[in-house]
Amino acid sequence: MQDLAHALTARTATLGVIGLGYVGLPLALAAVRAGFPVIGFDINPQRVARINAGEPVISHLDTEGLRAAIATGRLRASTDMAELSLPDAILICVPTPLTPQREPDLSFIRKTAADIVRALRPGQLVVLESTTWPGTTEEVLKPILEAGGLRSGQDFFLAFSPEREDPGNDRHSLSTVPKVVGGDGAQARDLAEQLYGAIVARTVPVSSTAVAEAVKLTENIFRAVNIALVNELKVVYDAMGIDVWEVIEAASTKPFGYMPFHPGPGLGGHCIPIDPFYLTWKAREFDVATRFIELAGEVNRAMPHYVVERLAQALDRRGRTLSGAAILMVGIAYKRNLDDMRESPALKLIALLEARGATVRYHDPHVPEIPPSRAHGALAGRSSVALTAEALRACDAALIVTDHDGIDYAAILAHAPLVADTRNACARAGLDGPNLVKC
Structure with a gap:
């Protein structure tokens, strides 16, 4: 924890963002602007190639900022999930759609967790940002990550911080919107709060990942x-x-x-x-x-x-x-x-x-x-x-x-x-x- 906290303070920690869509790519750019090196992960090779070429993939995104981040080497995109061992903090920004029967579809979270556990190493922070039902982080994500033998709160740290992206909103950018943070234990919460505190203007710590998950649902309901x-x-x-x-x-x-x-x-x-x-x-x-x-x-x-x-x-x-x-x-x-x-x-x-x-x-x-x-x-x-x-x-x-x-x-x-x-x-x-x- 102390090593990771020091790296976050010095902004030498490498961040990994999984899912380079409307949530993940703006987050990756905000992290680069805050001084962090970032590796973006996505399963779409065409999208990854376009990002690495500095091409716009989202109409309202800061294209010049993207090109500068790529040109300076502060950001690169990858389809190779084996590289998930490289980041010090992994931020999950994958879709959580509904099934045709209007039930939660967590297949993207489960697949992402399976990719992470194959590369997970001691000292990493894993944060789920995808909107989901209260309990998902501890009931679904945590068991998959711990199946590799490492333990949350002991070997790695697990948190939930819901995305609050509003595409096209010129008044409230990602960096100005407060970030709610809940952790699987106080250490994970504090690390996640330290991470996001370097990216956004204000963090709002809560007592658990379930509370943070419920906050996001409450806002949208x-x-x-x-x-x-x-x-x-x-x-x-x-x-x-x-x-x-x-x-x-x-x-x-x-x-x-x-x-x-x-x-x-x-x-x-x-x-x-x-x-x-x-x-x-x-x-x-x-x-x-x-x-x-x-x-x-x-x-x-x-x-x-x-x-x-x-x-x-x-x-x-x-x-x-x-x-x-x-x-x-x-x-x-x-x-x-x-x-x-x-x-x-x-x-x-x-x-x-x-x-x-x-x-x-x-x-x-x-x-x-x-x-x-x-x-x-x-x-x-x-x-x-x-x-x-x-x-x-x-x-x-x-x-x-x-x-x-x-x-x-x-x-x-x-x-x-x-x-x-x-x-x-x-x-x-x-x-x-x-x-x-x-x-």
């Missing part, structure tokens, strides 16, 4: 439940002829007791659609019902269906049916100004619209081609079309799904026969018209 509430209010207020966006804007003027959340066409991203169900699954072990969380999930999963119905009704009023209609979808990333397609509601919307007989094309300046996905693999390879006046006039409706900056919403409203806006993008731009419908 809070968002999921409140988004479900405002989505339900949207449905209610639409039926009453009340603009939910105007209601939210006015309610936001209250300086206490209220926090604005906004409705949308469905949930997207790597956290909100997935993480709450890690707790509902674990709660069943204790014979505890999570009705509130599960109801929120039902409301949020229903929103793409609601958007399709609203669009169908708007077309009906104009003498068109959804079957045979040409739909131009504007924006398909899950979040504005990003290329991130993880769990994007646009994919579900395309599938629903085409199941109803519509023809769907899309325009997204950040997503030139739809990447493969587990749930919607048949859509992979489709390409973005230009947002021209001709393309807009040729469609029966333009459906705004993601409100990217830089989109010419005035042109959409001027040329499309019908504009269905799920994000209030037109109104925020000061635009209105008889062909505009809020979905």
